[in-house]
Amino acid sequence: MTGLMRRWLAHAIFALAAFATPLLLSGNRYFAFIAGITFFSVLWATGMNLLYGYTGLMPLMFGGIAGISAYVTIGLSANGWSFWLAMLVGSVAASLVGIVLGLPALRLRGFYFTLCSLVIQTVITLAFVYFVNLTNGDVGISHIPLPELPGGRQLAGTAYELVLATIAVIGVVVLTVIVESSFGRRLTAIREDDGLAETLGINVTRQKLAAFFVASLFASVGGALYAPYVGFISPRSFDVLLSLNIWVMVAFGGRGTIWGPVIGAVILAPVPFVLQDYYTIKDVVYGLLIIGVVVLLPGGIVGGVKRKGRADAPAAVAKQAAPVR
Amino acid sequence: MLEISGITIRYGPFLAVNAIDLRVNEGEIVGIVGPNGAGKTSLVKAIGGIVRPDAGRIVFQSRDLSDVPAHLRIGLGISIVPEGRGLFPRMSVEENLLMGGYALASAEEMARNIERCFALFPVLAERRRQAAGTLSGGQQQMLAISIGLMSTPKLFVLDEPSLGLAPIVIAEIGRTLRKLRETGLTVLLIEQNAKLTCSVAQRIYILTSGIVRHHDTADRVMASPEVLEHLI
Numbered sequence: 001m002t003g004l005m006r007r008w009l010a011h012a013i014f015a016l017a018a019f020a021t022p023l024l025l026s027g028n029r030y031f032a033f034i035a036g037i038t039f040f041s042v043l044w045a046t047g048m049n050l051l052y053g054y055t056g057l058m059p060l061m062f063g064g065i066a067g068i069s070a071y072v073t074i075g076l077s078a079n080g081w082s083f084w085l086a087m088l089v090g091s092v093a094a095s096l097v098g099i100v101l102g103l104p105a106l107r108l109r110g111f112y113f114t115l116c117s118l119v120i121q122t123v124i125t126l127a128f129v130y131f132v133n134l135t136n137g138d139v140g141i142s143h144i145p146l147p148e149l150p151g152g153r154q155l156a157g158t159a160y161e162l163v164l165a166t167i168a169v170i171g172v173v174v175l176t177v178i179v180e181s182s183f184g185r186r187l188t189a190i191r192e193d194d195g196l197a198e199t200l201g202i203n204v205t206r207q208k209l210a211a212f213f214v215a216s217l218f219a220s221v222g223g224a225l226y227a228p229y230v231g232f233i234s235p236r237s238f239d240v241l242l243s244l245n246i247w248v249m250v251a252f253g254g255r256g257t258i259w260g261p262v263i264g265a266v267i268l269a270p271v272p273f274v275l276q277d278y279y280t281i282k283d284v285v286y287g288l289l290i291i292g293v294v295v296l297l298p299g300g301i302v303g304g305v306k307r308k309g310r311a312d313a314p315a316a317v318a319k320q321a322a323p324v325r
Numbered sequence: 326m327l328e329i330s331g332i333t334i335r336y337g338p339f340l341a342v343n344a345i346d347l348r349v350n351e352g353e354i355v356g357i358v359g360p361n362g363a364g365k366t367s368l369v370k371a372i373g374g375i376v377r378p379d380a381g382r383i384v385f386q387s388r389d390l391s392d393v394p395a396h397l398r399i400g401l402g403i404s405i406v407p408e409g410r411g412l413f414p415r416m417s418v419e420e421n422l423l424m425g426g427y428a429l430a431s432a433e434e435m436a437r438n439i440e441r442c443f444a445l446f447p448v449l450a451e452r453r454r455q456a457a458g459t460l461s462g463g464q465q466q467m468l469a470i471s472i473g474l475m476s477t478p479k480l481f482v483l484d485e486p487s488l489g490l491a492p493i494v495i496a497e498i499g500r501t502l503r504k505l506r507e508t509g510l511t512v513l514l515i516e517q518n519a520k521l522t523c524s525v526a527q528r529i530y531i532l533t534s535g536i537v538r539h540h541d542t543a544d545r546v547m548a549s550p551e552v553l554e555h556l557i
Binding site for chain 1: 373375395396397398399400405407411412413414415416420423424425427428472476
């Protein structure tokens, strides 16, 4: 019971911080914008955590699915749809497309799934470039109008960031509920040993599919909200680098824990803004960060802290926590 | 209960199992003994539906298993404890048992089976909240056996339960298996350890290079150790 209370206490603190940040930063649009981008990262990292942390799949088409949702939502809004309805349809559609594209990959495990998802991501990016009449190709779509609120006002500024904070908080709560449910336990069992899980009666492919759909919803809700927030999207907004950046946040913070990826996102999402004046070395810094995490903190920040806390755990368990599968 | 006829398994050009016939009657403990690479684990995987045999049939309780997918076989009553530790290392002992009973329909049966496993291996009850990966090797094997028993199986298949365990632990596994025999459970025991197998099983198949070389009662295999030595 105390564990349960402590768990939701952490959520309450996170929600408080999330809602306070845009209000505190409302005087400075630049900082508020960084906070907004960080909320996207929290949402996306949390969604990828469901797959990478709890199911043992590393989905490199994550960014592509966010992109499909963004393009569908923007396209429908441009044709007179309400943004919110368009977002709903776009998110579900993108997740369904993701499942169809992912079906062959979901039959694979570990490294082979990752490779296959990389190919799918590439195909999605190429499709964004190729279907010029739908996506405006490499030029991208700019001047994306802000979502309209009921009553005719536009969602803008601090209000937009508060919506993003809400979505991020909801995302973390949803993940927590899933992880503690029997569905979450099935996914963990698949991550630990999918052959054994199957022998024990779990339909592994179906469970992976369900996890993939839920995680894709995280990606696509974020994608739909991202487009009007930034005001400009192009195929490069949703390429493999986005997937990799989110993956780094999850691995850096600690996959397979609720708060690790949140911490990873909060620390890493602002880094590109901080390094803006040093853009030539930005990618180098990111690369070093990835290597550093894999070598020094195989369980991420939270995983590393946890392991220190229980020094009696044998090396076998520590080995299991290594991110390369 | 289990009838295997003419099972052949190939991995590319490599012939792992070559037209094996094998039969397990209800209430019986049958041992399969053979060295590394004899095709024992491939046979287990075929029974579990993880590997699709290239030829032959597996019939369980007069039902042909060839079109039954792996995750539905446990519902028919086939439970397999795989080679190595068949458990989820970063889940607690209790969660592992819950996963073992995943195919069960009733929560009552789940609770009853958990109690039975705890009675069989009291140490698991003491460590129910501990991560399975932090148990000792012997305790892990006890947990793996318990996971296999959780689904109330009709046929219990164990793949090398003695692998990597100390003699004293192997003796305990043997005692447990004899206890299970008294409850009338049908067991197929796959082992490299011929002594353990003969002490538990009624009939023994000796398997080398994917072929059944010898088939006899356990007593007679024990009585003529030169046959075993010659074959393995």
